Amino acid sequence: MLNYWNRQDNPATFETLDEVRKHAPEVTNRLAGSENAPRIPNPLLENFPAGLLYVYRSPNIYGGETAARNNTTFVVFPDGRFETKEAAKAYLENLGLIKNIDEAVGTILLIQPEKAAGYGECDLQYCYTLFNALFCEKAFVEVDGKRCVFAEAEYCGGYGKTYMFGEGKGATFMNNYVAGSRDELIGRVAGYFTYGGEMCDEARVSQYVPAFLVNACGVAVQKFRRANKTNAFAFCEGISRFYNQNIPLRQVRTAKDEKEGPGFWMDKAFRSMFMFLQRTANVMTKYLEPRVTNRYQGYVPAPPITRYALSKRNPILNGRALVGDLEVIFRHDTERFSEYKSLPGDFAIPGAYLDTWYEVLPQNVLNNTAPAHSVPLLLANHGGGDDHLMFLDETGILLTAGEKGFAVVAPMHSGITTVAGEAHTRLVQYMLDTYPALDPERVWVTGYSMGGWASYHCMAQHPEVYSAAIPMAMPLRPKDLPEKTEEIFSKYDLPSLLISSTYDFAAWDSDNNHLNEGGEYFLQNYSRFNGIEPVEEFDYEAYPVIGRPYDSFSLSTVNGEWRNGEWLVKNKGGVPMLGLNVTEYLQHSLWPGYGDIIYNFAKHYRRSKETGEIIYTE
Numbered sequence: 001m002l003n004y005w006n007r008q009d010n011p012a013t014f015e016t017l018d019e020v021r022k023h024a025p026e027v028t029n030r031l032a033g034s035e036n037a038p039r040i041p042n043p044l045l046e047n048f049p050a051g052l053l054y055v056y057r058s059p060n061i062y063g064g065e066t067a068a069r070n071n072t073t074f075v076v077f078p079d080g081r082f083e084t085k086e087a088a089k090a091y092l093e094n095l096g097l098i099k100n101i102d103e104a105v106g107t108i109l110l111i112q113p114e115k116a117a118g119y120g121e122c123d124l125q126y127c128y129t130l131f132n133a134l135f136c137e138k139a140f141v142e143v144d145g146k147r148c149v150f151a152e153a154e155y156c157g158g159y160g161k162t163y164m165f166g167e168g169k170g171a172t173f174m175n176n177y178v179a180g181s182r183d184e185l186i187g188r189v190a191g192y193f194t195y196g197g198e199m200c201d202e203a204r205v206s207q208y209v210p211a212f213l214v215n216a217c218g219v220a221v222q223k224f225r226r227a228n229k230t231n232a233f234a235f236c237e238g239i240s241r242f243y244n245q246n247i248p249l250r251q252v253r254t255a256k257d258e259k260e261g262p263g264f265w266m267d268k269a270f271r272s273m274f275m276f277l278q279r280t281a282n283v284m285t286k287y288l289e290p291r292v293t294n295r296y297q298g299y300v301p302a303p304p305i306t307r308y309a310l311s312k313r314n315p316i317l318n319g320r321a322l323v324g325d326l327e328v329i330f331r332h333d334t335e336r337f338s339e340y341k342s343l344p345g346d347f348a349i350p351g352a353y354l355d356t357w358y359e360v361l362p363q364n365v366l367n368n369t370a371p372a373h374s375v376p377l378l379l380a381n382h383g384g385g386d387d388h389l390m391f392l393d394e395t396g397i398l399l400t401a402g403e404k405g406f407a408v409v410a411p412m413h414s415g416i417t418t419v420a421g422e423a424h425t426r427l428v429q430y431m432l433d434t435y436p437a438l439d440p441e442r443v444w445v446t447g448y449s450m451g452g453w454a455s456y457h458c459m460a461q462h463p464e465v466y467s468a469a470i471p472m473a474m475p476l477r478p479k480d481l482p483e484k485t486e487e488i489f490s491k492y493d494l495p496s497l498l499i500s501s502t503y504d505f506a507a508w509d510s511d512n513n514h515l516n517e518g519g520e521y522f523l524q525n526y527s528r529f530n531g532i533e534p535v536e537e538f539d540y541e542a543y544p545v546i547g548r549p550y551d552s553f554s555l556s557t558v559n560g561e562w563r564n565g566e567w568l569v570k571n572k573g574g575v576p577m578l579g580l581n582v583t584e585y586l587q588h589s590l591w592p593g594y595g596d597i598i599y600n601f602a603k604h605y606r607r608s609k610e611t612g613e614i615i616y617t618e
Contacts, residue, residue, distance in 0.1 A: 001334050001355040004032055004412045006067035006387050007060045008155075012102070014089045017053040021045060024155035031154070032064030033385065037140060039151035044133040049114060052126060054088045055156045056108040058101050063154055065414070067387035068137045069394070072106035072275070073158030075189075077119070077170030081112045088112075095263040097165070100270055103317045107156045109134070119173035127177075128184055135159065135188060138385070160279040160308070160394070163191035163270065167262050171197025175220050179205045187308045191274030192224075195262040199223060207306060208250045210277055212269035214257050224252045247560035249277065249310055275315040276323075279308040280394055282586045283503070305561045305585055311592035314399040324402025327366050328389070329359040336430065340423040342416040347384060347450060349415030354423040358388050360401055360408040361435065370437035376406040377438045378598070379428055379466075381413060381420065381447025381454040383473075383590070388412050395448060395472075396595030404599055407431070407438055413454055420454035421461030428465060441609055444602040446470040448590060449506060456480040463494040463529075464612055468602035472499040473588055475507045475518015476525060489529040492612055493571075496526045497579035497601045499594060501586035508582075514540050514547055515580070523548065523578065530577035532569055546580050558593045562586070566597075575616045576604075 008027060015023070021041050028039040062070040074097055082088040088110055092098050101108055111127065113119040133150065134157035140147045166174040171194035178185050179192075180203060186192070192211040199220040205227035213220060228250040230242035243251035253273065257265060283305065314323040321328055337354040344350050364370035378401070382391035388410040392398040401408050409431050413420055424445075432440050445466045447455040452474025459469045460481050498519060500507040507519040515523070515538075523546075524534045538547030550567040557563050563584045568576040581597055606615045 001338065002349070002352050002412060002415060003332075003334075004064070004356045004414075005332075006032070006062055006064045006070075006330075006389065008063040009060060010057060012059045013055075013057045014085065015055050015057075016050070016085065017045065017048055017055065018050060020055050020152055020156055024151035028063065028149075028151045028154045032067075034149075037147045037149045039154065040143065040148045042133045042150040042152050044129055045152060048129060049126065052112050052114060053130065054085065054110040054112075056089070056092060056098060056101065056110070057156055058098075058105055058107070061105055061107065062387070062389075065385055065387045066138055066390050068154045068157065069159040069390045070105070070387065071158060072101060072104040072161045073163070074101055074106075074108045075162065075164045076108060076110045077164075077166040077173055078110065078112065079168030079170055080118070081116055096267050097263075100267060104161075104275065104315065106161070107158065109156075113169070113173070118169045119177070121177070123173060124177040124181070128181075131184055131188065133157075135162070160188070160190065160281070161275075161313070162189055162279065163193070163274045164189050165193045165266055165269075166197060167195045168197060171195060171216075172199070175199035176203045179203065179209075179223075182206045187306055188279055190277040190279045190310060191269065193266060193269045193274070194220070195257075195265060208310070210249060210251055210273065210310070212253045212265070212273060214255050214262070214265045216254060221252065221254055228252055244560075249312065249559065275317075276312060277310065278313040278393070278592070279310055280589070280591060281307065282309045282589050282591050283307055302563065302584075303557055303561050309559065309561065309591065311396065311559060312399055313393060313396075313592065314402045321360065321398055321402055323399055324405060325363050326398070326402050327359075327361050327363060328398075329361065330389075331357050331359060337423050337426055340416075340419040340426070342419050345418045347415065348418050352415045353419070354411055354413065354416055354427065357409055357411040357427060358392070359431070360392065360398065360410070362405055362407065365407055365435050365437040368436060372436050373439045373441070375437045375439055376442035376444065376602075377428065377431055378406055378408045378602070379424060379443065379445045379458065380408050380410045381424070381445075381451030382410065383447075383449035383451050384414065386448075386451075386590075391448065391451070391590065394590035394592060396592035397446075397598065398595070399592065400595030400599050404603075406599070407435070413451075417450055417454045417457070419457075421457035424454065424458055425462040425465050439606075441606040441615075442467055443607075444468045444470065444598070446472060446598050447474070448472040448594075449474055449588065452506075453480065459494060459496070460485045460488070463488060463492045464607070466494060467605040467607040467614065468495045468497075470497045470499060470598045470601055471522075472594060473501070473504050473506045475516060476522035477518055478521070481525065493530045493577060493614055494526075495575075495577050495601070495605045495614060495616075496522075496530065497566075497581055498522050499581045499597060501583045501588075501591075503585060503587040505588050512540070514538075514545055519580075520547065523580065526578055527569070531571040531573075532578055545582060551576065558583075562591075562593060564593065564597070575614070577614075
């Protein structure tokens, strides 16, 4: 069995940076994945000034594989310095931030000024050091020829659910120094809060960032509005909202306060705005260079893009995802699927088997008040080294499930992907048997990278179980198609959409801007399987990107940055059964736009339990 656990089992801790560095290697080297990459102290922090940073860790934070990316991070700049550790912690408690982070799960970084007079240029440099050291979860380095990971980043660092709070002099420092930074600081922040503070005329806001400004000066409000390119306004319950009509995530909220205090407004900013937002690292800096684009892309101008994408998310508080009111349940069962043991092979742990998964269920499914067979189920397979909950969040699946009302089951399959075809299909049957509201005619399968490979196993061995398949960022290889596949697909077809991106090394030829051989192999085989004539040769001059005739094409821009194209091919009956979806500029990484792409394809299909045939609806 895998016996995977994605928590650190820690009590609440409040530590100095020196204490963090002392404890982090021992703690993180006990977590899943450390056997492949030992955790070591980060040398960037060796000479960091003492007394500038306090770190609060909520009880039982996430850790292991990439699970630490589930943690929420508050970065707090106070009005002044604290003489004692106890005073610093009391400050956070009085603001209510410790209560909030305990519910959300994660860490608080309380950054004090180096000098009693307040923050300055040197403090900005310390912030760069901290962000580079603590916001690099799972970044690898080589030490004596061995891959290692920095311990502090997993012990108390953050990733994309990072929100910044400042009060008084701390707010002024954020406005005059932090706001002008780009990817290293402000570009990673999904929420920016200030209470009071000033902003000088020469300061700038280097890029868009969702901001909540209380008792702010007029200069700050105008500069943040300009950075977010706001062009619309609303007012409700004392809060002004300036926002971009085309990209509503880019917004600035302002309020005046005379009696409630900063803690009240910090809580409101987090619960009403920040926790529904995240940043994801989707492109490398070199990919921001202008590129010659194919003619299909000329229909919509290329938008400017940032390194860290801002996207909506479905926050989890106390085990419940708030959008759609989904219960998020971690399951561990050492017996149920033990007959399907992994054999030696790629990424395999011989003898291991499926014993851990997440169930994401609408409340009416969990309490059995939804009509029988009324709720679709998505089998979602994470990528190599990823945590299955982090995968659901960062691909947007968790948010889309809440908005559209379907259920998700997400197995941990690192080391057992070779048996996914049988084990994961059995997991699907377990879900259908356990929750009568789930619809056996609408079971979809998806997965990213190694999870795409797991999806291919499910597709090839049991297409009759699934009504739509959406592998992501993974080419099809000959060995992914067992001998019996041809016979199975003579009885069943399976609507299939391959998702990729223009800097995805797995399924894409970035130099020529079209599918690689594995991607072409997918189109050829799933054409045949679905009653569509394969092409004799791919022609990228006549059919840019897809290389073959298609029946429909759509092009859209997501969140104002990411151009996405989709090509669909119909069978002889006029039903779109094969597709390719490509997003510009993304590297091989998770992106919250994928959840909607998966759903918008899968929602059209069901498989009749009586005949086994695919039923398509517009």
